[in-house]
Amino acid sequence: MNAVPKPPVLATLGCRLNAYESEAMREMAEAAGLDGAVIVNTCAVTAEAVRKARQEIRRLSRENPGAPIIVTGCAAQTEPETFAAMPEVARVVGNAEKMQPATWQVLAAPDFGTERVMVDDIMSVRETAGHLIDGFGRHRAYVQVQNGCDHRCTFCIIPYGRGNSRSVPAGVVVEQIKRLRDRSFNEVVLTGVDLTSWGADLPGAPRLGNLVRRILRMVPDLPRLRISSIDSIEADPDLMEAIATEPRLMPHLHLSLQHGDDLILKRMKRRHLRGDAIAFCEEARRLRPDIVFGADIIAGFPTETEAHFENSVKLVQDCGLTFLHVFPYSARKGTPAARMPRVSGPAIKERAARLRRVGDEVLRAHLQAQVGRSHRVLTEGPRLGRTEQFTEVAFDRDMPEGSLLDVAIRGHDGARLVA
Numbered sequence: 001m002n003a004v005p006k007p008p009v010l011a012t013l014g015c016r017l018n019a020y021e022s023e024a025m026r027e028m029a030e031a032a033g034l035d036g037a038v039i040v041n042t043c044a045v046t047a048e049a050v051r052k053a054r055q056e057i058r059r060l061s062r063e064n065p066g067a068p069i070i071v072t073g074c075a076a077q078t079e080p081e082t083f084a085a086m087p088e089v090a091r092v093v094g095n096a097e098k099m100q101p102a103t104w105q106v107l108a109a110p111d112f113g114t115e116r117v118m119v120d121d122i123m124s125v126r127e128t129a130g131h132l133i134d135g136f137g138r139h140r141a142y143v144q145v146q147n148g149c150d151h152r153c154t155f156c157i158i159p160y161g162r163g164n165s166r167s168v169p170a171g172v173v174v175e176q177i178k179r180l181r182d183r184s185f186n187e188v189v190l191t192g193v194d195l196t197s198w199g200a201d202l203p204g205a206p207r208l209g210n211l212v213r214r215i216l217r218m219v220p221d222l223p224r225l226r227i228s229s230i231d232s233i234e235a236d237p238d239l240m241e242a243i244a245t246e247p248r249l250m251p252h253l254h255l256s257l258q259h260g261d262d263l264i265l266k267r268m269k270r271r272h273l274r275g276d277a278i279a280f281c282e283e284a285r286r287l288r289p290d291i292v293f294g295a296d297i298i299a300g301f302p303t304e305t306e307a308h309f310e311n312s313v314k315l316v317q318d319c320g321l322t323f324l325h326v327f328p329y330s331a332r333k334g335t336p337a338a339r340m341p342r343v344s345g346p347a348i349k350e351r352a353a354r355l356r357r358v359g360d361e362v363l364r365a366h367l368q369a370q371v372g373r374s375h376r377v378l379t380e381g382p383r384l385g386r387t388e389q390f391t392e393v394a395f396d397r398d399m400p401e402g403s404l405l406d407v408a409i410r411g412h413d414g415a416r417l418v419a
């Protein structure tokens, strides 16, 4: 036991929500006096993510000999036995437990708490603990406004890791953002699992657009508000109004599209059809001409034919997408899609590669169109930043970090702009 507890080593895998929660865990662990532990916040979105978690645990165990390893996050929640079986692991903590200060007090005790596995039924969780964090390891702060998901897309393991949808009350969100603004954060990203379901469990069932407009009204000196990812079919009228009229709401939306073929979308149990996605992008672009879209698309979903896949490729153009996140289908145990007839591994790989090439082409076209223009950039590192459209910018000289600069775009390298 060190006289002054050694701060925990934190390893965060997966999504922005995990990044936010890791900051909250850091603060709770330090407040509890947890001494010299390693905390691994895992992801379960693909089988590959779980494999990476195990790999990371072994690496951290080698690099931190004798340090107790605490594994949490979605992989710990969905398959605690996998991690409990690892000799390197001291404790396995569930997704709800990790956000409870009491959990860290137990873990900070000399006996480290008696239970090796602290993972309860995530579906019984009704509240989202709105932790107010003081800072963030970057110049863009992620703020959790929602957790869990009430949908059950047939390929997705997330609801089993994060439970049903629950919202952080607007007042707590505004308070959090004011706190980050007081610490000179120039950009805040609203994050959650299914953001557009924010408010459904709150009195009066407010919608995401209402929250966005309230934040911008209540924090008038916040330069940039960004939304992490949305289900376009659930965008509410207030949100569309904010997209049209609020310059501090960034002109960039990441869409959870998943596929471009209607039959496959039905087999995924998605709530939209390809026509809906195209109509949403057209309407958002009519309201905000400089808006750009990113999207998640799965390649090789069970029963997908070449013709179905071609509809995903075409959707990239039809929606005018700029940033593609391509996911080769990964069967997740316990999901309905895992019981459907599979596409062969080589075909999944080949289709994912083809879709990524399409993604490179549309990104390149977007980058080319910015050359010669001026953009407002938030610098994230001495030589790196992002525009309002979320496009990366590389500088050939050191820039003051965390500041907003108007810069002229001189060129691009196929992946980012150059200024």
Ligand code: SF4
Pocket (backbone or CB within 6 Å): 149, 150, 151, 152, 153, 156, 157, 158, 159, 193, 194, 256
């Ligand atoms: S909306 Fe579908 S894909 Fe997204 S988290 Fe919920 S179940 Fe998963």
